[in-house]
Amino acid sequence: MTSEYMSPARKVYLDHSSTTPVRAEVLSVMMPFFAQAFGNASSIHRWGREARVGVETAREKVAYLLGAEPSEIVFTSGGTEADNLALRSTAHLLRSKGNHIITTAVEHHAVLHTCQVLEKEGYEVTYLPVDKYGMVSVESVREAIRPETILISVMHGQNEVGTIQPIEEIGLLAKEKGILLHTDAVQSAGKIPTKVRDMNVDLMTISSHKMYGPKGIGALYVRKGIRIAPQITGGAHERGRRAGTENVAGIVGFGEACYLAERELEAEGKRLTTLRDKLINGILEKIPDTVLNGHPTKRLPHNVNVSIKYVEGESVLLNLDRMGVGASSGSACTSGSLEPSHVLLAMGVPHEVAHGSIRMTLGRMNTEEDIDYVLEVLPPIVSRLREMSAFSASTDSEVCGGGHKNVQ
Amino acid sequence: MYNDKVMDHFFNPRNVGEMENPDGVGQVGNPICGDVMRVQIRVKDNRIEDVKFKTFGCGAAIATSSMVTELVKGLTLDEAMEVSNKTVAEALGGLPPQKMHCSNLAADALHEAIKDYRSKAAAAR
Known part of the structure; x- marks a missing residue:
């Protein structure tokens, strides 16, 4: 493993909906x-x-x-x-x-x-x-x-x-x-x-x-x-x-x-909402072909979930991890099954877009600098994976039309 | 989850990209299951002179795509047809069990590319 993988510039835990550290x-x-x-x-x-x-x-x-x-x-x-x-x-x-x-x-x-x-x-x-x-x-x-x-x-x-x-x-x-x-x-x-x-x-x-x-x-x-x-x-x-x-x-x-x-609910809720919206808006602005999953306002203050088209979630997570960022995905590859998130599918998100979903859930330790860091490292990761991808905006109709040989 | 060799091929994939006027193209997988691999080959004197891939998929999908291109460059078409998904997984030092089926299709994509080349060549004759 490269030394870069072992010691990233910053460590940002963005998986607080999975679990949190004990205070x-x-x-x-x-x-x-x-x-x-x-x-x-x-x-x-x-x-x-x-x-x-x-x-x-x-x-x-x-x-x-x-x-x-x-x-x-x-x-x-x-x-x-x-x-x-x-x-x-x-x-x-x-x-x-x-x-x-x-x-x-x-x-x-x-x-x-x-x-x-x-x-x-x-x-x-x-x-x-x-x-x-x-x-x-x-x-x-x-x-x-x-x-x-x-x-x-x-x-x-x-x-x-x-x-x-x-x-x-x-x-x-x-x-x-x-x-x-x-x-x-x-x-x-x-x-x-x-x-x-x-x-x-x-x-x-x-x-x-x-x-x-x-x-x-x-x-x-x-x-x-x-x-x-x-x-x-x-x-x-x-x-x-x-x-x-x-x-x-x-x-x-x-x-x-x-x-x-309970004591910190209101203040922390406001702080997280600000960070959440900064992260959501930053991703949607900096990375083309991204969509927000979930309700824009009737939303938990710490939840960010975006689908990044033409890339697969696990690939993004592995790259984020190398850069010190811990996140999760609704892709099938991370669920241990062939099906992506039942939640995204129930919302009508197409399979291939659900596979590219990334969930980042904020917590007490996260700062504005953490968000800036994620917004700095994520766009190049996506560009690199998209250059590698069999899909792009130009193949959209092909994807929707199916017709690929499925060797499952 | 993945060993160092898989991670090396994932982070530093070999032979990524597309070529102009490839002699054969193979694509397998399905966006619904989250992995699609496209392999292009250039054939000279019945050997794979060059090979490129583009893959939409997880870590294993990208690493196996990279590995298969490395394994078959320079092989005759018959030799390349012998390279299986299992060969690729073994060359990578193994894959997690849940990845063996859904994400280990790179050799299939290569075989499709060879078949595509052969059918075109037969039609041209």
């Missing part, structure tokens, strides 16, 4: 809970009580971020488990009431694959389409509702393209119809307001490691009065809603991360 403040409050206050939070002695205080204080902080009651927070191993718990519990408990679930085509796999499993169990699932911005319409939710609908699950901030769904309105509709509403707010919590009462949601998934907390911990908000059937059974932890000895240090860190996120 120093978060790490420091976690530390005592590994070796000193190591007790089992269910134990009656002083070690146990110490751990219990850590867990319950953290629960208050998580509730603070969501504007919820602490008793409405159920800790899980992360966002995926919380999504599974929300969907499976509701489906199973309300089976006598109905068997229909409404969700969207652009959900995270934690929701989509769980819905597919429920379909095999005899549930019926409607996957709502989205518009070209990845937005679900409230009307489409209304039209999909049947007498046997028991749950609506629509994500808040879309993880790939950043589009913010009209959850408040969907919540009002769900209330009016007496149907439970779950939202996966893994990407939006800590970035934009996620007060459960304002959003009219009954169940909400959040995750610690997307907001500078540790991995392996998340939570499901469960509105008071809603029953939960544990999907992991065992002891009576989490008021019988999720068994297993509490991950005390993780919970404590998660609580601190929520508290800090």
Whole structure:
């Protein structure tokens, strides 16, 4: 490997929707809970009580971020488990009431694959389409509702393209119809307001490691009065809603991360939005044949997703990585399957354009200089790959017309 | 994910470009699956005198395209037809398993170019 690859001029992490570093403040409050206050939070002695205080204080902080009651927070191993718990519990408990679930085509796999499993169990699932911005319409939710609908699950901030769904309105509709509403707010919590009462949601998934907390911990908000059937059974932890000895240090860190996120939400949201728009506009101006994916304004403050025509995403990522920039892509090559992002395809983005999508998600450490650096290194990378590419603007009609031999 | 040899061919690809009036052209892949490779050859005395490629695709797609051009330059057409996708992957020191099918088509593109040359040559006779 060249020395240039080993030590780029600058390192810019732009993959905060994948995961974030643990904040120093978060790490420091976690530390005592590994070796000193190591007790089992269910134990009656002083070690146990110490751990219990850590867990319950953290629960208050998580509730603070969501504007919820602490008793409405159920800790899980992360966002995926919380999504599974929300969907499976509701489906199973309300089976006598109905068997229909409404969700969207652009959900995270934690929701989509769980819905597919429920379909095999005899549930019926409607996957709502989205518009070209990845937005679900409230009307489409209304039209999909049947007498046997028991749950609506629509994500808040879309993880790939950043589009913010009209959850408040969907919540009002769900209330009016007496149907439970779950939202996966893994990407939006800590970035934009996620007060459960304002959003009219009954169940909400959040995750610690997307907001500078540790991995392996998340939570499901469960509105008071809603029953939960544990999907992991065992002891009576989490008021019988999720068994297993509490991950005390993780919970404590998660609580601190929520508290800090809530405190800095507005200022950091504004700062990120400015950087986001600078990066989007810079790419669209400096690189011809690029398009923004996702909604231009109803968008998470840290999400940039562009398709760069005539190049493939992984090639761009490898080149960016060599220059010290960490990003991700919706191309098939990075998903481990032959299909590019299900989100971009649902938005009507053509396959070959979806293959050239690049997602850059900003975070606390990113500065304006980082954005300038990306805008400096990205255009030559694209030019070089385009010179190499079998496609160009002049072959567009050929691409659309197909006719290539497919030797798959 | 990729070894150093693959990365070398990806970052410093050999024989990229297009030639004027190539003797044979082969293109394989499909934009829907994200990889399209086009190979052009110049043939002299039944040997591949020059070869160029242009590829839309991932790291493996570009590296295999580069490697196949390097492997076949100077070979007779029959020898070049013996170079397979497997030969190319082995010459690169291996590819990640998920890349073996979707992105390892460069030899197919070359074979198409040779067939194109042969059918044109037969028609000219």
